[in-house]
Amino acid sequence: MKYALLVFSAFIGIVLQDTVFNAISIAEGKPDIVLILVVFYALFHGHIHGGLLGVAFGLMEDLMTGRFIGLNAICKGLTGFIVGLMSERLYKNNFSIPVITVFVATFLHGIIYVCCGAVIGLNLEGIRLMMVSIADAVYNIVFSPFFYAAFYHFYTLNKEE
Amino acid sequence: MFNNKKLRIAAALMVLLIGLLALAGNTVQVRENPTILEKGLRIVASPFQNGFHAISNVFDGIGVYFADKKTLEEENFKLQQELDALQYQIMRLEETELENMRLKELLGYKDANKAVYQLQLAETIAKKNNNLQYMITINKGSDDGVKAGMTVMNHYGLIGRVSSVLSSSSEVLLLPDHESAVGARVKSTREALGVVKGDGTSTGNLHMVHLQHDAEIAEGDVIITSGLDTVYPEGIPIGIVTSIGDDANGLTKTAYIAPYVNFLQLEEVFILMNSGGGSGR
Numbered sequence: 001m002k003y004a005l006l007v008f009s010a011f012i013g014i015v016l017q018d019t020v021f022n023a024i025s026i027a028e029g030k031p032d033i034v035l036i037l038v039v040f041y042a043l044f045h046g047h048i049h050g051g052l053l054g055v056a057f058g059l060m061e062d063l064m065t066g067r068f069i070g071l072n073a074i075c076k077g078l079t080g081f082i083v084g085l086m087s088e089r090l091y092k093n094n095f096s097i098p099v100i101t102v103f104v105a106t107f108l109h110g111i112i113y114v115c116c117g118a119v120i121g122l123n124l125e126g127i128r129l130m131m132v133s134i135a136d137a138v139y140n141i142v143f144s145p146f147f148y149a150a151f152y153h154f155y156t157l158n159k160e161e
Numbered sequence: 162m163f164n165n166k167k168l169r170i171a172a173a174l175m176v177l178l179i180g181l182l183a184l185a186g187n188t189v190q191v192r193e194n195p196t197i198l199e200k201g202l203r204i205v206a207s208p209f210q211n212g213f214h215a216i217s218n219v220f221d222g223i224g225v226y227f228a229d230k231k232t233l234e235e236e237n238f239k240l241q242q243e244l245d246a247l248q249y250q251i252m253r254l255e256e257t258e259l260e261n262m263r264l265k266e267l268l269g270y271k272d273a274n275k276a277v278y279q280l281q282l283a284e285t286i287a288k289k290n291n292n293l294q295y296m297i298t299i300n301k302g303s304d305d306g307v308k309a310g311m312t313v314m315n316h317y318g319l320i321g322r323v324s325s326v327l328s329s330s331s332e333v334l335l336l337p338d339h340e341s342a343v344g345a346r347v348k349s350t351r352e353a354l355g356v357v358k359g360d361g362t363s364t365g366n367l368h369m370v371h372l373q374h375d376a377e378i379a380e381g382d383v384i385i386t387s388g389l390d391t392v393y394p395e396g397i398p399i400g401i402v403t404s405i406g407d408d409a410n411g412l413t414k415t416a417y418i419a420p421y422v423n424f425l426q427l428e429e430v431f432i433l434m435n436s437g438g439g440s441g442r
Contacts, residue, residue, distance in 0.1 A: 015206050018287040018298070019213035048170065055177065064202045065287070067191065067294050070184035077181070081174070120186040123339055 002154055006041070009147075010034050010057045014064050029135020031143045032106065034061055034072075038080040039105045040144075040151040043098060047084030054080030074116050079109045095148075102144045106137035191324050191340045193309040200327060207286075207330050210298065214286045218256075260428075267429055270316035278394075279435040281305065283313075285427050286330065295321075295335035295359065297427055302329045310392065310437035313430050318398035318421035319343065319386060320430055322437060331432075335424050336399070337365045344390035345369055345399055348383040352376065357384065357399055357418060365424045367400060369416040378405060378416055394436050 013033025021030040034057045042050020058076030062069045083105050090097050110133025114126045195203070264282075271280045287298035301307050303326045311323045313333045321341060324334040334341055337359035345357040353376040355369040369384060382402045388395025400420040407414045 011206070012209070015209040015213055018289055019210055020217045022288055023217035051174070055181070060202070063196075063199045064206050065289065067188065067296070068185045069188040069199075070181035074178060074181045074185065077177070116182065116185070119182060120189055122189065 006037060007060075010037055010060060011064075013037070014061050017061075018065055026139075027135040028132045029137075029139050031139040032109075032136055033143065033147075034058070035076060035079065035106060035109055036102060036140055036144050036147050038076050039083050039102050040098065040147055042080040042084035043087045043090065043101060044151060045084070046087060047081045050084030050087070051077050051081030054078070068117075068120065068122070071113070071116055071120070075109050075112045078112050079105050082108065095145075098148045099141055099144055102140045103137045106140050107133050109133070110136070191334055193325055195325050195327075203330070204327055207327070210286045210330075211300065263429060266316050267431065271431070278431075278433055280431040281307070281434050283307075283331075283430050283432055285430065288427070295338040295341075295365070295424060296324070297333045297335065297430075299331050299333055299430060299432070300329070301432060302327045302331050304328050306434060307331050307432055308437070312393050312397070312433040312436040314397055314433060315422060315427070315430050317423075318400065319393065320422055320424070320427065322392060323432065333430070335359075335427075336367060336420065336422075337424055342390070343393050343399070344387040345384050346387040347378050347402075348385045348398070350377050350382075353378040353382075353416075354387055354389070355416070356390075360417075365420065367418040367420050369402075369418055370413070372414045372416060374407065374412055374414055376414070378402060380404060382416075384416075384418055392437055394433065 010033070013036075016033065017030060024030075038050065038054040038057055041053045045053075055073045055077035058073035059070070061072045061076075066072055083101060086101070090101065107130075110130055113133075114124055114129050117124045118126075267282060271278075271282070274280070281301060283299040283301040285297045286300050289296045299313075307323060307326050309323050309326050313320045313322060319336060321333050321335040321338070323331050325332045336343065336357070339359050341359055343357045345355055347353040353372055355372040355376070357367050357369045360366050360368050369378075372378060380402050384399045384402060386393045386395055386397045386399065398421055400418040400422075402416045403419050404417045405414055406417070
C-alpha cells in the first residue's frame with residue numbers, strides 16, 4: 001500500500017510537472033515532486049534503496065515525458081545514492097535537516113543533469129540551467145514539508161512495529 | 162581498502178551508470194515510434210494531463226487576480242468580496258473572449274486556406290520547453306488521422322512537426338528544438354536558399370544556415386518554407402531576418418530570425434493533414 005502510494009505520487013508529480021506547474025513557474029523554476037520523494041526515501045532507507053528508487057522513478061519520468069531515456073534515471077539515481085550516503089550522519093528529527101537536504105540535493109541534481117547532458121552530447125546552457133536549479137530548489141523547499149510529514153509518519157510507524 | 166560488498170556495489174553502480182548513459186545517448190535523436198512502455202505510460206497519463214491542464218488555466222487566472230491586489234486593498238471588505246466575484250467573472254469572460262478571438266482568427270485562416278491546406282485544430286495539453294527540448298503534447302492522435310511527420314502551424318506561421326503519435330494525443334517537435342531543421346527561402350526574391358534551425362538556447366530564436374556568401378538576403382526579409390526538404394510544404398511563413406553574419410569559413414553566412422510564432426505561448430494549433438505523414442525526417 002505504502003509503495004503503491006509512493007508510485008502514484010510520483011506518477012501524479014510527473015504529470016503536474018508538464019501541466020499545472022508550468023502555470024506557477026517563476027524564473028523557469030518548478031517543483032520536482034519526484035526528486036523530493038527520492039530524497040526523502042534515501043534519507044530514511046539509505047544509499048542503495050535511495051539510488052534504486054531514484055533510477056526507477058527517473059526512468060518512469062523519462063518514459064512518460066522525456067526524450068532522452070535514462071537521463072533522469074541517472075540524475076535521480078545518483079542524487080538518491082549520494083543523499084543516502086549522507087543520511088547516516090543526519091539527525092532526521094530536526095525539521096530543518098530535510099529542508100536543507102532537499103535544497104542541496106536539487107542543486108546537486110542540476111549539476112549532475114548538466115554533466116550527464118554534456119556527456120551524451122546535448123547543447124546545454126549550463127549556467128542558466130544551474131540558475132533554474134536554484135529556483136527549482138526554492139520551490140522544492142516549499143513543497144517538501146508535506147511529503148516529509150508523510151515519510152516521517154511511515155518511518156516512525158515502521159520502527160514501532 | 163574496500164571490502165567485497167562495497168566493491169560489488171561500486172561495480173554495479175558503474176555498470177548501471179554506463180548502461181543508462183548509453184541508453185540516453187542512443188535516444189538523443191527524435192524517435193517517431195516510442196516503445197510499448199512509453200506508449201502505455203503516456204496513454205495512462207493522457208487523461209490526467211487533460212484534467213490538470215484545465216486546472217492550470219485556473220492558476221493562470223489567479224496570476225491576474227494577484228496583479229490587481231494593490232487596487233483591491235483600497236476597497237473596504239464588502240466591496241472587496243463583491244469585487245473579487247466580479248473580477249473572477251470578468252476574468253473568465255475575458256479569457257473566453259480571448260479564446261473566441263483566437264479561434265475566430267484560426268477559423269478565418271482555415272477558411273481562407275481550405276483550398277491549399279487541409280487543417281485540423283488541436284489544443285496543447287502539455288509543454289516541455291527548456292533548452293534541452295522544445296516539445297508540446299496535443300490532444301489529437303491517430304484516432305483523428307494524425308500521423309508522424311505532419312506539419313503543425315498556426316495562423317502566424319510554422320510551429321513544427323508531429324514527432325510521435327498515440328491514439329488520442331501526439332507529440333510535436335517545435336522549430337527551436339536542436340533536432341529541428343526546415344528548408345527555407347526569402348519570400349520576396351524566392352532566392353537565398355538555406356536551412357532554418359533552432360539556436361539551441363532558451364530564447365526560442367531561430368537561425369538560417371548554409372546561405373551562400375553572395376545570397377540576396379537583408380534585415381527585414383520574410384523567411385518562408387522552401388518545400389525542398391519534402392517534409393514541410395512550401396510557402397509557410399517562419400519569421401523575419403533580424404541580422405546577418407558571415408561564417409568563419411568565408412563561404413557561407415548565417416541569418417538570425419525572429420519567428421512569427423511565440424513558442425512559449427502555444428494554445429491552439431493546426432495540424433496540416435495533407436502534409437508529411439510518414440515522411441518525417
